[in-house]
Amino acid sequence: MSSIKHKMPEQQPEIRRRNFDEVALGYDDTTAKAEASRCLQCKTAPCRQGCPVGINIPAFIKHIREGDFTAAIDEIKTKNNLPAICGRVCPQEDQCEKFCVVGKKGEPVGIGRLERFAADYARARGRKQKVILPPEPLGKVAVIGAGPAGLSAAGDLARMGYKVTVFEALHAPGGVLMYGIPEFRLPKEIVRQEIEELKELGVEIVVNAVIGKTFTIDELLTEEGFDAVFIGTGAGLPHFMDIPGENLNGVYSANEFLTRVNLMKAYKFPEAGTPVHAGKRVAVVGAGNVAMDAARTALRLGAENVYIVYRRSEEEMPARAEEIEHAKEEGVEFRLLTNPVRIIGDERGWVKGLECIRMELGEPDESGRRKPVPIANSNFVLDVDTVIMAIGQGPNPLIQQTTPGLAVNKRGNITTDETGRTSKEGVFAGGDIVTGAATVIQAMGAGKKAAAAIHEYVQNKRKGARNSQ
């Protein structure tokens, strides 16, 4: 048996750096079966503890090995509403694959790649799950935010037999899957299809509905007659560095840059109405997944030089190893141990340079990572015309401000117990709005947990109401 994962075919770097098509192309049947044969079918299945939604990993892999791909996807779908998405964007190396025993001596089983394979197989054949819904809905639940947390809560509740309405502020559902993660990592058509499947379960999605504005949570619970509300509004508030020059033209938050390109299709401008300024020399500040996505997007829009500017070293970069590798292959240049201090503008108010200072690593800080400290008099100017800030996002405060009785922590994240229950009766929350920016599958896991808690809450409430009659 091979000690390494079967490679997934990819578009060549020199070609893909100039197009928005998907980079990784997926396994074919033979490779999928071969990869599935690497799984030892462990009785204890340690891999499962790494999956936030608890997929029965050996079971679905066994089906793939035996060539029963539809059985594989059916198995996955009992736990995961959005497998084609997770198979692509889960940081598997930190989740399921981290615990795989095969990984102790070589590379772990390519669980994510196999999940993707099964999901794509089913999608290509238009295979849908069969669900039998109860004739009378068990109750009415409102879900706020159509990101992974909200969508997975909605899917689970719909399958249990609830009438679910999802309210989404933007014109398209999907959350970060739609506006943040680029087409070349996660084709939007896949997101749309997975959402279509939810609609077929009876989930109603109302777009252009900004909760806190169009409706408040209290109105949903009282006037609109929802039994419970799930809040999955994500971490959508972009942070800036508060350095001089941040309001110059040519400075973007990663959110704005990526939204213009992904959600608004600015790469098709002028056929699509929204423009984006990509520039020729682009500095992306930060080194997480968001930064890699912004940098690789800038390349694809035609930038000649794209720099990742990061104040720590390679080791501390929070992005997935695979994404860093992809970015390097495509020609993104890394300026590590480098921190921006000022953005320099020209007389017309446009970026013409990014002044940085070099850093060195000092003592470990509270996060356990060695703290970067500036080296005196090491300032230099990076010659760029665009600066993209990808230094993190916080919670959007709209709902918290308009919902009396909803407890939040000092960062503004909604506080919940481990089942997703908030301080306000009938209101549940999960995903990035609770944890701060995390991962797609963690948000989905939180949505699932909350769905179960909502079910319990609504049924108890209804029982209580019947008993008191």
Place this chain on the structure above:
Amino acid sequence: MFTILKKQELAPSVKLFVVQAPLIARKCQPGQFVILRIDEDGERIPLTIADFDRAAGTITLIFQEVGHTTRQLGRLSAGDALLDLAGPLGKATHIEKFGTVVCVGGGIGVAPVYPIARAYKEAGNKVISIIGARNADLLILEQEMATISDVLYITTDDGSKGRKGLVIDPLKEMLAAGEKIDLVMAIGPVIMMKSVAEVTRPYGVHTIVSLNPIMVDGTGMCGGCRVSVGNKNKFACVDGPEFNAHEVDFDGLMARQKMYHSYERREHRCGGDCSCHR
């Protein structure tokens, strides 16, 4: 889909739509806005809710054709529909009885000023309004403003209607004459709002402006609408759009509004020489 029930031309290139939008009409307050998208490839643009009818479930939008999207909008007719309409967005105007309020509206800015001025009036204020435009043809909502104002001044750049001059002229005179003004609300081109701020600053009269930076989502997600107010960055879509005029960095706002000039030009067959870019 959000159907356009009525279309009216208020002035050359200034149009009024009454749009079916019951959820927004139910909730909106003066000072708030919507973000719309005409079709699948369309851009998201913000427009102020110029009026609303809760019973009929409609809102009124008044817009000036300045570029690609507003011109495309202008080509729609009653019976057509907008693909997306989100709102009501932004904070509502703080309305209470202040005493005497001066409402200044320049150009298309009269549209957003109107519902605010009306609300001030209904709250028991004395409302002095000053509305202006480049010329008589471009002046909008004169009748409506007259009805809800205790005093109405009209100015035009060329004197073709009302006084010749700028909207700040009557304001300057009132302040110089020592008239007691408790609040000034000004909406219009940035340069106009900036001059109003400069006129009232020495007198210490509290002045509010409604800012119109470029927006994308309108929900606080992109930061594209950021403006420096009191040396702090604010997101106009959620923290505003109204701010204390004496704290706003108007020059920064003007520079940022030009961010896509060269792009918008590229899409025009005329190469950008058409009237919409002057």
